[in-house]
Amino acid sequence: MRFLPAILVLLMLSGIARAEVMAVYDFDTRAEEQRYRDLIAELRCPKCQNQNIADSNSPISKDMRDQVYRLMKNGATNDEIVGDLVGRFGEFVQYKPPVDKRTILLWGFPAIAVVGGVLIVAGVAMRSRKRDQGEPTLSQEEKARARQMLADKDQ
Incomplete structure (x- = not known):
């Protein structure tokens, strides 16, 4: 030992x-x-x-x-x-292959992905904005009824 x-x-x-x-x-x-x-x-x-x-x-x-x-x-x-x-x-x-007809997708994919991502985000934002504008607001009668329901719930 x-x-x-x-x-x-x-x-x-x-x-x-x-x-x-x-x-x-x-x-x-x-x-x-x-x-x-x-x-x-x-x-x-x-x-x-x-x-x-x-x-x-x-x-x-x-x-x-x-x-x-x-x-x-x-x-x-x-x-x-x-x-x-x-x-x-x-x-x-080669870590950096030359740009030719076989590697064009490899070099172009990052730009395609960025443009596609921007288009998707813009589409979602526009669709959300349209949906928000299309929602009707509550009438005075509906607002009073909602207040009454909340007051009844608190008691």
């Missing part, structure tokens, strides 16, 4: 020892490094679904980061790098 605290500490530290070391890439300028960071932040991991390759620890993300670095060192432009990865993994790896 006296070794139990020491064993627990060693078990907790073993997780730190197994931590994966991130690859370190050499860049000539800060601008190149920033360009690399921007590229890996805008590409999605095919395995992790909703993580970019900068944040993902999956092996495929590491391969993608390596490919981005290699292509940058070979002088490829951002469009060429993204095109290479899209050709290899599909359009899913």
